[in-house]
Amino acid sequence: EAQVTQNPRYLITVTGKKLTVTCSQNMNHEYMSWYRQDPGLGLRQIYYSMNVEVTDKGDVPEGYKVSRKEKRNFPLILESPSPNQTSLYFCASSSYRGNTGELFFGEGSRLTVL
Amino acid sequence: KQEVTQIPAALSVPEGENLVLNCSFTDSAIYNLQWFRQDPGKGLTSLLLIQSSQREQTSGRLNASLDKSSGRSTLYIAASQPGDSATYLCAVRDRGSTLGRLYFGRGTQLTVWP
Numbered sequence: 001e002a003q004v005t006q007n008p009r010y011l012i013t014v015t016g017k018k019l020t021v022t023c024s025q026n027m028n029h030e031y032m033s034w035y036r037q038d039p040g041l042g043l044r045q046i047y048y049s050m051n052v053e054v055t056d057k058g059d060v061p062e063g064y065k066v067s068r069k070e071k072r073n074f075p076l077i078l079e080s081p082s083p084n085q086t087s088l089y090f091c092a093s094s095s096y097r098g099n100t101g102e103l104f105f106g107e108g109s110r111l112t113v114l
Numbered sequence: 115k116q117e118v119t120q121i122p123a124a125l126s127v128p129e130g131e132n133l134v135l136n137c138s139f140t141d142s143a144i145y146n147l148q149w150f151r152q153d154p155g156k157g158l159t160s161l162l163l164i165q166s167s168q169r170e171q172t173s174g175r176l177n178a179s180l181d182k183s184s185g186r187s188t189l190y191i192a193a194s195q196p197g198d199s200a201t202y203l204c205a206v207r208d209r210g211s212t213l214g215r216l217y218f219g220r221g222t223q224l225t226v227w228p
Contacts, residue, residue, distance in 0.1 A: 033216070042220035043203070050214060058215075090157060103148055103205065103216065105158040 002027045006091050006106035013081055014114050021076045021109050023091030031094045031101065032074035033058070034066065036087040037108075043090070049074055081113040116141050116208050120219035127226055133191040135222045137204035142182050145207040145214075149178050149189050152201045152221070161202075162189070166209070194226045 004025045013019055025032065033048035035058075045058030049068040063085055065077040074093075078085060089109045095101030117140040127133060137147070146165045150158040162171045162178040164187070170179040177190040187204060201221040208215045 031214070035218075043218040045216070048215070088155075092158075102160055102163045104160065105150075107157040108155075110155075 002104065004091055004093050004104050004106040006089075006109045008109060009107060010110050012112045012114065015082055016080050019078050019081060019111075021078075021089060021091075021111070023074045023076065023106060024072050025074075025091075025093040025104070026072065027093065027095070027104065028071065029093035029095050029101070029104075030071070032068065033092050034064070034074070034076045035090045035092065036060065037090060038087050046076065046089075078111075081111075083113050085111065086113050087111060116144075116206055116210075116215075116217040118204060118206060118217045118219040120202075120204060120222050122222055123220070124223040125225070127194060127224075129195060129226055129228050131194050131226075133194050133224070135189040135191070135202050135224070137187040137189070137219055139185045139187075139206045139217070141208065141210050142185055143208065143210035144182065145209050147178075147180055147187050147204060147206050149176075149187075150203045150205065152203060154201075158203065191224075194224075196226050196228055198226050199224055 007022045030051045034046040035043045037043050044060045047066040049055045091106040092103050094103045119138045121136045148163045149161045152158045164171050164180045175192040180187045201223045203221040205216050205218045
């Protein structure tokens with residue numbers, strides 16, 4: 001089954017404790033992206049990747065890091081989480097061939113930083 | 115940079131009504147436009163993808179149209195049902211200054227009551 005898998009789905013952590021949210025897709029997609037969703041602000045893009053070893057900042061990259069060492073994986077790293085990073089996070093992927101690809105989303109990861 | 119606007123922000127209708135949800139974008143240089151459905155606390159499910167060369171797409175009771183030159187898309191839902199209650203989001207993939215980036219509207223929250 002074609003899917004985007006995020007882990008963990010739920011996480012409560014404390015300020016400053018490094019964490020990684022993993023994202024994996026099994027559709028051989030070139031494009032992968034991370035979003036955060038907050039009430040009243042909608043979906044905002046954090047980082048995106050056009051292909052392996054190619055990443056770029058979205059609208060709200062501060063406090064986050066990403067890497068794309070393999071095509072299927074695109075982890076989101078919070079080096080020193082702060083309470084303002086409490087949010088619902090989504091990973092998404094699409095085929096980038098001709099920029100026509102349909103975007104597929106993971107189920108989301110709800111992060112709480114105390 | 116694209117600005118995507120969805121109107122109305124919320125809509126409450128009785129079962130059986132035909133509905134129109136609107137999405138507008140500021141730059142007509144797009145690759146495609148995609149409509150999503152999101153249930154509370156869940157991920158986004160793709161409903162319809164319209165390429166820039168297309169005028170409309172249909173899936174069951176859903177029909178989406180695209181007028182690229184005027185920067186508008188509409189999602190038509192026929193014979194609405196309580197199970198259609200969700201938030202509907204549109205997203206455009208930019209073909210302009212931010213090549214390949216996706217931009218989301220803030221969504222229309224739909225409630226269909228029996």
